[in-house]
Amino acid sequence: MQFPTFSSPHLPATSSVARVMREVLLALLPGIAGAWWFFGWGVIVNIVLATLACVLAEAAMLAARGRPVVVTLADGSAVLTGVLLALALPPLAPAWLPVVGALFAIVVAKQLYGGLGYNPFNPAMVGYVVLLISFPREMTQWSAPSGLGIAQLGLADSLAWSLRGVLPADTTLDALTLATPLDSVKTALGIGEMLREIVAAPKFGAYGGHGWEWINFAYLLGGLYLIQRRLIDWRIPVGMLGALFAIALVFHGSDTDSYPAPLFHLFGGAAMLGAFFIATDPVTASTTPRGRLLFGAGIGLIVYVIRTWGGYPDGVAFAVLLMNMAAPTLDHYTKPRVFGQSGKRDNQQSGDQ
């Protein structure tokens, strides 16, 4: 009797890229729900637009590169890039903003480098940074979080604003927007105000900004789910949040009126989204255990530096891209000790011989 032959191992696969991407999207749901709750329908409009643009761009590029389109799209990575990019964008952005960002993310940052697995930089963050540098005004159109008594757009109005740039007759853009907590702190500190006066305003919430702290908390929950499911390595978020917390603590401790508290840094911006969902993108992160801790810590430190002394209110995207650049070097210098090769542990063992 004749049989087909394959290489070992032969057991059924227990995982797939599509399943990993699906679970990451699932873990994003609490954060998405929180963002929608506080910032309104613009969040959802952005997600739909960015995701559609990512998927279409991916399909077009795969076709142009002569790669299988349907099979590759099914890996879900383009959808995830779209959702992550959209979550980083201001909810009152015009429709072309998520689309341009998505196109740049997929076409330039991902497919021109060879597609999934070959891109050195996080595509969503490349798209975000291109938008931030090119369209600074549109990138600040954050709607005011609900619960502060400021009007919000409904679904129909959000669509009209996003797609046609039309607002309801009784309102203006200025009446709908509110600077983000990080932005407000930076501006206020810049004109010499005292921190304790600044954060007393209701929009600063309990510790991380009204609405923002809840959204960050939701991302944290999703991230813990991913760690529990072993879909992301705990080292990157722990490295990043730990470093951010530590450096914030040092400066806050030295001068409580000029440097915001560590919790504000963790819950007041994009730290949780970045730590659990963006920095953990496996393709662009370090892959060794020690490398991942350092990779995360590097992001945490750069985020703090940019937020405190840089030109932008938040710095997660820049920090991630800078550390993406450092990832190959980190991998090179943090190779783990191989079983049976000489190293620290082996010395200890020969000691007890």
Add this chain to the structure above:
Amino acid sequence: MTTTPRHLHRFHGGLHLPANKALSNGGGVRSMPLPKQLILPLAQHIGEPAEALVKPGERVLKGQMIARAHGYVSVPIHASSSGTVIEIAEHAVPHPSGLRAPCIVIDTDGKDEAAPDTLSGDPLQLDPNELRNRVRNAGIVGLGGAGFPSFIKLNPGPNRPIHTLLINGAECEPYITCDDVLMREHAADIVAGARILMHALNAPECLIAIEDNKPEAAVAMRTAITTTSTANMEVVVVPTIYPTGGERQLIKVITGREVPSQGLPADVGVVCHNPGTAVAVQRALTRGEPLISRILTVTGQGVARPGNVDVRIGTLMADVVAACGGYTEQARQLLMGGPMMGFAMSSDEVPIVKTSNCLLVAARDELPLPQAPLPCIRCGACVEVCPAELLPQQLYWYAHTRDFDKIQDYSLFDCIECGCCAQVCPSHIPLVQHYRFAKTEIWNQEREREKADLARQRHEFRLSRIEREKDERAERLKQKQKALQTPAEEGIDPKKAAIQAALERTKAKKAAATPAAGDDI
């Protein structure tokens, strides 16, 4: 026996796999009818093939040596039953590529007539050297799978005292149960074999490691140790995690020590043997039976009556499956070995060899077709499970780009090919296949380099010889001319001078010819 549980250690990574052992571990060891034909490959294990001692037409007896060891890493082969040698020819052997290799083919006569015993004696009174010789003459290799000649492992040398003989009854690979049933049914033989091995190694202690999913085997072994009142022997139950049965992993679990990367277990004072090997040693040295049969797990939903069978070495896989009720409707894949490290056979017209521990006939939905691989996303799932603590994703990358220097920087040769990385890979990349490819390429390159070095040396030698001969010819010519010009002055007879010159020429020729003898043109 100590009652306090031994402190065990952990190795990095590993997997909890569905065991699928219940399919074959009931019903003990079955015997099967003597096959009509036996096909005995001359190479059945690592090392050099044996050299045939018989000719076609010759009658052989069961246990008669029909091929002798050739080189150090080699053991003889014995006829598994009595009959007539019909040919010594190329035949398909168990190899993933469907390779054909020289085999001795015997038509059995059904009498199963045994050759005279040359092996048995009182093994515990024998000199360890003599013991090792007999183990070698019995054709015994490791029966766990790799098949390294056992006598070599019994000879660690004077500089490496062995403190522990480790009987590896972990049997971590799914589906395989031959060691499990052997321990349940032949525990006393294993104990007796282990005592002989301890004697050969001068080892003060023997530990028998069994995974905790084989409680019956552990009980049977403990009972055998107690009833035979064997001293310094202990059963150690270890957690079930693949690949605990890997020699280096098991030594780490038991002793906490790591066998050096380029070294041997003996470097940390341990020697590992499979329970089957212990039984083979016991049979050879107390009953005079060389290694002519082994216990084989025949399992999977593709075979009608799965179980463990006592099989003569050289029996065709097709005959074994037939003795187990034949294939079921769903049979689709035939593996020699388990699902993690076994290799797929393209045909069942292939003999069982000394290292065959399992025939897995998988049904259609049991072991699915491999999925199309996607690009590596560097998720590092492989890093977390690698028991050798390698970076499988980097090894893959360098195998993929054929960077064979870099891949060795990442310790490719420390990979034990356990398959954990490929098993968890979300991109379904056949990682182990890439590593095997890289290893083979590197071995080929090394062979090529050695050949090239040799050729270059020969070439350089030839050039220098030609140059030297030219110089010598010129020198001779000069002397000849000198001799012709100056005979009168020195008062030498021209005739004598000519003879002298001729003698010198022969001498020079001889001198020129001597180094050339080593030159291969």
